[in-house]
Amino acid sequence: MTATGIGAPVRRKEDQRFVTGQGRYVDDFNRPGQSYAYFLRSPHAHAVIRSIDTGPARTMPGVVAVLTGDDLAADKIGGLICGWMIHSKDGSPMKAGPHPALAQGKVRYVGDHVAVVIAESLAQAKDAAEAITVDYEVLPAVVDTAQASKAPVQVHDISPDNTVFNWHLGNKDETEAAFARAKHVTKIDLVNNRLIPNAIEPRAAVGEYDPGTDSYTLYTTSQNPHVARLVLSAFIGVAPEHKLRVIAPDVGGGFGSKIFIYAEETICVWAAKKVKRPVKWTADRTEAFLSDAHGRDHVTHAEMATDESGKILGLRVHTTANLGAYLSTFASSIPTYLYAPLLSGQYDIPAIYCEVDGVYTNTAPVDAYRGAGRPEATFVVERLVEKTARELGQDSAAFRRKNFVTHFPHQTPVIMAYDTGDYAASLDKALELADYKNFQQRKQESARRGKLRGIGFSSYIEACGIAPSQAVGSLGAGVGLWESAEVRVNPTGSVEVLTGSHSHGQGHETTFAQLVSDRLGISIDQVSIVHGDTDKVQFGMGTYGSRSGAVGMSAIAKALDKVIAKGKKVAAHVLEASEGDIEFKDGKFGVAGTDRTLGFGEVALQAYIAHKFSGQDLEPGLKEGAFYDPTNFTFPAGVHICEVEIDPGTGVTKIERWTAVDDFGVIINPMIVEGQVHGGIAQGVGQALLEGAVYDQSGQLITASFNDYCMPRAIDLPSFQVGMTVTPCPSNPLGIKGCGEAGAIAAPPAVINAITDALGHEDIAMPATPQAVWRAAQKTRMPTAAE
Amino acid sequence: MTTVSLTVNGQSVTSDVDPRTLLVQFLRENLRLTGTHVGCDTSQCGACIVHLNGQAVKACTVLAVQAHASAITTIEGIAQGGELHPMQAAFREHHGLQCGYCTPGMIMSAIDIVSRKGNALDEQTIRAELEGNLCRCTGYHNIVKAIAAGAQAMAQAPLQQAAE
Numbered sequence: 001m002t003a004t005g006i007g008a009p010v011r012r013k014e015d016q017r018f019v020t021g022q023g024r025y026v027d028d029f030n031r032p033g034q035s036y037a038y039f040l041r042s043p044h045a046h047a048v049i050r051s052i053d054t055g056p057a058r059t060m061p062g063v064v065a066v067l068t069g070d071d072l073a074a075d076k077i078g079g080l081i082c083g084w085m086i087h088s089k090d091g092s093p094m095k096a097g098p099h100p101a102l103a104q105g106k107v108r109y110v111g112d113h114v115a116v117v118i119a120e121s122l123a124q125a126k127d128a129a130e131a132i133t134v135d136y137e138v139l140p141a142v143v144d145t146a147q148a149s150k151a152p153v154q155v156h157d158i159s160p161d162n163t164v165f166n167w168h169l170g171n172k173d174e175t176e177a178a179f180a181r182a183k184h185v186t187k188i189d190l191v192n193n194r195l196i197p198n199a200i201e202p203r204a205a206v207g208e209y210d211p212g213t214d215s216y217t218l219y220t221t222s223q224n225p226h227v228a229r230l231v232l233s234a235f236i237g238v239a240p241e242h243k244l245r246v247i248a249p250d251v252g253g254g255f256g257s258k259i260f261i262y263a264e265e266t267i268c269v270w271a272a273k274k275v276k277r278p279v280k281w282t283a284d285r286t287e288a289f290l291s292d293a294h295g296r297d298h299v300t301h302a303e304m305a306t307d308e309s310g311k312i313l314g315l316r317v318h319t320t321a322n323l324g325a326y327l328s329t330f331a332s333s334i335p336t337y338l339y340a341p342l343l344s345g346q347y348d349i350p351a352i353y354c355e356v357d358g359v360y361t362n363t364a365p366v367d368a369y370r371g372a373g374r375p376e377a378t379f380v381v382e383r384l385v386e387k388t389a390r391e392l393g394q395d396s397a398a399f400r401r402k403n404f405v406t407h408f409p410h411q412t413p414v415i416m417a418y419d420t421g422d423y424a425a426s427l428d429k430a431l432e433l434a435d436y437k438n439f440q441q442r443k444q445e446s447a448r449r450g451k452l453r454g455i456g457f458s459s460y461i462e463a464c465g466i467a468p469s470q471a472v473g474s475l476g477a478g479v480g481l482w483e484s485a486e487v488r489v490n491p492t493g494s495v496e497v498l499t500g501s502h503s504h505g506q507g508h509e510t511t512f513a514q515l516v517s518d519r520l521g522i523s524i525d526q527v528s529i530v531h532g533d534t535d536k537v538q539f540g541m542g543t544y545g546s547r548s549g550a551v552g553m554s555a556i557a558k559a560l561d562k563v564i565a566k567g568k569k570v571a572a573h574v575l576e577a578s579e580g581d582i583e584f585k586d587g588k589f590g591v592a593g594t595d596r597t598l599g600f601g602e603v604a605l606q607a608y609i610a611h612k613f614s615g616q617d618l619e620p621g622l623k624e625g626a627f628y629d630p631t632n633f634t635f636p637a638g639v640h641i642c643e644v645e646i647d648p649g650t651g652v653t654k655i656e657r658w659t660a661v662d663d664f665g666v667i668i669n670p671m672i673v674e675g676q677v678h679g680g681i682a683q684g685v686g687q688a689l690l691e692g693a694v695y696d697q698s699g700q701l702i703t704a705s706f707n708d709y710c711m712p713r714a715i716d717l718p719s720f721q722v723g724m725t726v727t728p729c730p731s732n733p734l735g736i737k738g739c740g741e742a743g744a745i746a747a748p749p750a751v752i753n754a755i756t757d758a759l760g761h762e763d764i765a766m767p768a769t770p771q772a773v774w775r776a777a778q779k780t781r782m783p784t785a786a787e
Numbered sequence: 788m789t790t791v792s793l794t795v796n797g798q799s800v801t802s803d804v805d806p807r808t809l810l811v812q813f814l815r816e817n818l819r820l821t822g823t824h825v826g827c828d829t830s831q832c833g834a835c836i837v838h839l840n841g842q843a844v845k846a847c848t849v850l851a852v853q854a855h856a857s858a859i860t861t862i863e864g865i866a867q868g869g870e871l872h873p874m875q876a877a878f879r880e881h882h883g884l885q886c887g888y889c890t891p892g893m894i895m896s897a898i899d900i901v902s903r904k905g906n907a908l909d910e911q912t913i914r915a916e917l918e919g920n921l922c923r924c925t926g927y928h929n930i931v932k933a934i935a936a937g938a939q940a941m942a943q944a945p946l947q948q949a950a951e
């Protein structure tokens with residue numbers, strides 16, 4: 001390992017600009033002649049729009065234009081789309097209702113887009129929005145996930161019972177048979193609480209139109225600018241793909257919420273041409289709460305069958321997933337193919353059957369949020385495994401170990417073929433780091449102080465590196481999920497890597513440069529990573545699902561291989577040797593068995609001056625591209641152990657220890673990887689203890705600011721003990737599995753298993769706020785000092 | 788329009804502003820100092836923290852006219868002579884940032900904590916003092932480490948501290 005190569009904790013290259021305030025986020029861009037957009041949003045969860053009177057608003061000072069859904073329809077701008085087709089059990093396609101960027105005839109959630117005012121200043125746009133009169137016929141709303149299909153309210157005409165799909169996965173008959181021969185069946189009812197992503201940078205967009213070239217530019221807070229361009233052009237039809245440049249510069253966190261193609265950026269592009277000026281929009285925080293796609297929101301009943309020894313025989317799950325008022329970009333895939341295929345967990349479960357009903361409600365759209373389906377699956381599996389172990393009177397760790405998958409590859413009953421792993425190794429290491437053997441002593445010590453101490457395990461697995469394009473295509477995906485890379489070597493030997501991945505906090509400018517440094521033997525200072533601009537990078541699928549290492553870097557590795565191969569040809573000419581005799585080692589091309597070598601930079605220069613070879617023999621230049629399509633998902637897995645102490649007098653849960661042992665395969669930069677784990681745990685702890693979106697029965701979002709929605713703060717969290725085990729991933733050339741979501745996937749069941757352990761009963765839901773825990777603790781028999 | 792005169796990062800500035808202009812808007816839009824960020828509108832997230840006469844304030848909750856005749860320091864103003872402020876260097880060294888959006892506010896808040904609580908900061912003090920700063924990326928683990936290290940480094944860098 002070199003100081004900047006694979007495995008080195010290199011300090012991040014991008015940090016110089018971030019710590020000095022020189023980062024460039026979308027709201028930092030102002031374009032000449034720019035105007036400002038403000039969206040008038042529905043105050044009602046469900047209403048027919050009888051009429052919109054924009055007349056007075058148009059005459060307000062500074063107003064450039066007031067546009068509504070009628071204007072969109074007149075320009076034949078299409079609706080927002082959901083890019084993953086799910087079929088119900090009966091074979092029928094999912095029921096996707098129309099999703100116009102500005103409401104046409106009806107609004108379906110509080111925050112739905114009714115009109116946009118474009119003005120000289122944001123203040124003038126807001127003032128004018130107040131002068132728009134909308135005549136609403138308010139309808140009853142449905143917000144409750146479990147009741148949606150029975151509610152006397154219809155969100156979309158296409159779906160009389162508010163059901164988008166009744167989907168299933170697994171083998172029902174085999175699962176029923178497994179339950180029939182079970183010695184013990186454990187049942188659990190779970191709610192996976194709705195979360196609001198809350199990247200600290202709010203979404204923003206600047207649309208610009210150049211009449212001279214009839215072309216458009218969109219600056220947007222996107223995790224995947226090429227996908228945004230494709231959807232905006234091919235489906236929404238707002239601009240031709242080759243005439244639309246999408247730039248996603250520095251982006252301040254995404255966590256999934258910036259994958260999707262939203263109404264606001266659509267409108268900014270469209271309106272820029274209409275008003276012949278750049279149009280800028282930046283969300284305020286309440287707009288973010290109302291209109292960013294939310295996450296989770298499942299109601300689940302699950303059962304686990306075990307035999308007399310405690311071996312798991314089968315699992316059956318029924319989930320109702322709230323998809324909100326409209327199907328967001330990837331909404332349909334999250335509670336289906338990103339959820340049920342993970343229900344086998346780390347365990348050898350012979351039979352699994354899962355049914356998922358996706359439902360519409362009058363709430364914000366729900367889509368991928370850090371983990372996206374996998375946290376929901378892990379919560380089901382790990383809560384159920386824990387409850388089963390307790391009901392059987394078995395040690396939680398021992399019960400898990402008994403049921404671990406130990407032979408690879410392992411085909412689960414729910415699509416996934418686990419390629420490698422060593423789950424016992426992670427468990428052993430976690431038990432040691434968590435000092436599990438002395439836990440009872442600590443519990444007694446807590447009891448002496450009148451406190452309840454509990455320990456909770458989460459042996460999670462997830463699927464990252466999405467995904468083999470053929471496989472996801474067969475499951476309904478509208479796109480392929482490969483990644484692209486281009487490596488441009490300059491005549492001076494410096495290197496630009498153009499990648500379709502996008503960094504919004506993950507440190508790609510450093511990690512990707514480490515790979516280049518490692519492979520080419522050049523300093524990371526000689527490497528620039530270029531991303532987030534469709535005019536620079538030819539195409540790419542973007543960053544989500546912890547795919548940028550396993551897929552994005554694999555594409556770079558493939559392109560680097562081609563660069564080295566071409567470099568060998570150049571070196572062969574310069575060194576007057578046969579190409580087959582040229583070796584590339586430690587940054588030098590050399591003739592095998594001799595001391596004749598050329599540095600990487602020398603070969604780059606020779607490639608461009610082309611003096612030593614004929615253009616007929618070899619093309620000048622040194623630039624190579626690659627598309628990498630994965631051969632399988634990757635399967636990061638690990639064990640998180642949470643230890644809590646509850647004050648039964650106040651209901652406050654304090655996390656005393658957090659131990660994480662993860663197997664992410666090969667690690668490029670352990671400092672960055674640990675940072676990803678920390679952040680993921682914080683979001684998972686937030687879900688378990690603090691966060692939850694609350695709509696009242698009329699569909700008003702009660703938690704629409706940081707005053708009302710409890711974000712994890714520094715004081716709510718402990719320092720984390722993070723350890724690693726490594727089984728290199730055999731499914732990609734770098735052995736990487738992915739680390740971005742693990743913490744958020746592992747953490748919620750670890751916390752709730754710890755709390756239920758402390759309470760001595762299972763009756764607690766997320767978020768386990770002090771009030772909820774205090775109530776639950778009233779049913780707990782307080783231990784005596786003697787216990 | 789109202790005229791405001793103030794010092795920003797050591798430079799005198801006079802400008803006509805709409806009286807409702809927030810300090811953060813003035814810094815970002817009038818002066819193009821875009822390092823100070825807006826993450827919420829309820830004074831909760833702290834991405835907009837700057838120093839007003841040496842004290843941390845949330846620039847989304849101060850009117851530009853309230854800053855009249857005062858001295859403002861922003862994230863752009865704390866590095867001296869091309870050298871990072873010790874707190875900036877500590878955030879970089881300890882990976883106390885990921886997306887970078889909350890970072891300017893975190894660093895300005897951290898310097899303020901040191902000026903109030905001294906250079907020897909324990910973990911609990913730092914966590915409690917960060918009550919007004921939200922980060923969604925880091926889980927705070929490395930921010931806490933960075934602030935503890937930065938606070939110590941500031942004791943060894945009196946020149947930079949004086950400049951701040």
